[in-house]
Amino acid sequence: MGKMTLEDLRKLRKSKQDAIKKRDIEGKNCHVIVGMGTCGIAAGAKVVLDEFINELDAQGIEDVMVTQTGCMGLCYVEPTVEVVMPGMPDVIYGKVDKKVVKQIITDHIMHKKLVSEHVFDRPAADILKKD
């Protein structure tokens, strides 16, 4: 997209907000978000991100979106990964390595079971959520 006018910006915001809502409701997509702040990367978040992409590829799972984000605040259990998908609570996994990535894909994404011992609570409330 090129240079925007005020109208364009508002349209873009609306459409993106709708896209996010749609993802939550219709829930075709599963969203894997890897914490890629310096703390995460130092603990191996890049390996985790690559493993997700490779493993999903290998298993032929296509409706999972893998993206990155900044520090979630749980620096003591990096690398951290949030999995958002319909019919499941939003979960943050900590201390994720290659092995745990495979568990998340088979247990959480394919069989809708949480991966024990790796779930961590969201550290803070989100002020932008509409209450």
Add this chain to the structure above:
Amino acid sequence: MAFRNYILVCGGSGCESSHSDEIYNNLIKECEAQGVAEEVQVIKTGCFGFCEQGPIVKILPEDAFYVKVKPSDAKELIAEHIIKGREVTRLLYDKKKSTKNAKVEDIKFYQKQFRVVLRNCGKIDPENIDEYIARDGYLALEKALFQLTPEDIIGELKKSGLRGRGGAGFPTWMKWNFTKASQGDVKYVVCNADEGDPGAYMDRSTLEGDPHSVIEAMMICGKAIGAHQGFIYIRAEYPLAIHRLEVAMAQAREYGLLGEDILGSGFAFNLEIRLGAGAFVCGEETALLQSIEGHRGMPQPRPPFPAVKGLWGKPTCIDNVETLANVAVIINKGGEWLSKLGTEDSHGTKVFALTGKIANSGLVEVPMGTTLREIIFDIGGGIANGKKFKAVQTGGPSGGILTEEYLDTPIDFGGLTSLGSMMGSGSMIVMDEDDCIVDVAKFYLKFSVDESCGKCAPCRIGGRSLLHLVEKITDGKGTEKDLDQIQEIAHAMQIGSLCALGQTTPNPVLSGMRYLADEYRAHIVDKKCPAGKCKKLITYEIDPEKCIGCTACARKCPVGAITGEVKKPHKINTDICIKCGACYAACKFGAISVH
């Protein structure tokens, strides 16, 4: 098939020691006994960071937060909550309300954390501007460009009570107002991202996780004060943050959110990154401006303040990363919204980087007025490895230590300063019983001495003299007179130094002498280091009763100070011993002790 409920049982060490394991097993048993094992998954989670109220059990998707749960409660939880769908009120943390409806007004909900600055951090992809826009990004810029006058913008900031988050706590609206009022054909907006305190990484994380929030705020500032050029001064050691800023700026430019005629408003704003070489003093605003201009980073006497005569002699508004990250929220939600958070003189939230001997180190954002105890014990989960808390250093090398009895002090600008420490930029380093307070003071002093730019004598000479005195104490050669001399030099530095670096250099020593005087005395009078850290004051000894003569220590000793025959007790020659501690770590029989 998906489960109907998920029961999360805290598996943190705090909760585990109060039988969370048994709760976990009982819950699984009860699920089977009551016939819901197919519908409910019971799992162990990491620490909820609320150990004081543990053991903790959380049930999803209702988000019911149960505290102080006993193994015997498992039956009731399954029978009531899972089968009948009724919350077990007796065990709920917030007995009146369901925890999911936490609002700003009743902020005292269990997590104690509340994200304003870090609102998008860990939520959005920082390299995708669309995600920022979707979460109301650049909405505040819209308002600033099309609806609000510069006076309105500054008015909202005034209402919000926002004060600079870099450490000094100067009201942000005043800074903006001064720069606005200054006469000048060209004005500048500068973002201070020269985060230098050891253990601090709040600004780095903000820029890495949400670079647009800072860019947007700088533009709003530009609109308010009449500036069209901004600089972000960031240290070269933050390559990821720099990369993300560059990506964010490029995307904003492509969308026309940065550059000429932004969104057709006629307002132009350009932004450049300036890399710092990592000098601590460049976090001081006048030194920072010198560095941007290409000069050696040295503070300049104030006045004139940057708002009057700053970058290249032009009026300049300089704000810290965290301060700026608050701005868009204030414009969007109104200044009054932020002013409701926090204490009387400090509004909003503060981000802390919690590190040291803490169980859950991490990035923490809490409303002002939260106590140190809540941060360290509730959010941070207390001291790692079950050791005893000794002190916490806030404010980095400019701050001081605070001990157990001051942990209930609410954190705000005034509260900690009155105790001889400061809130500072937000580094919080926790120390346990194994840390020597004199040694810690020596570390910070060394840091400040290394980082002193050398321009003014009180800082240059005073800092070094203080370090010599403290070294004397850790070497076991200190006297009571040295303590008086430390006070004297510290006083001279506090009143005579040109900038905050020199003025605050003595703080770690002074606060240690004030709150842990006994530890200083032990070094001076008894010539002992209670924590066993100061090498010149300790000796390693082998207990002949416990030593079996395995020779492990002798083989590890790098200087050959340990002698003895196989299967007979060994001995350490203290004249040769360099006190490296290698033997102590090597001994499997606990035969070596430190005195």
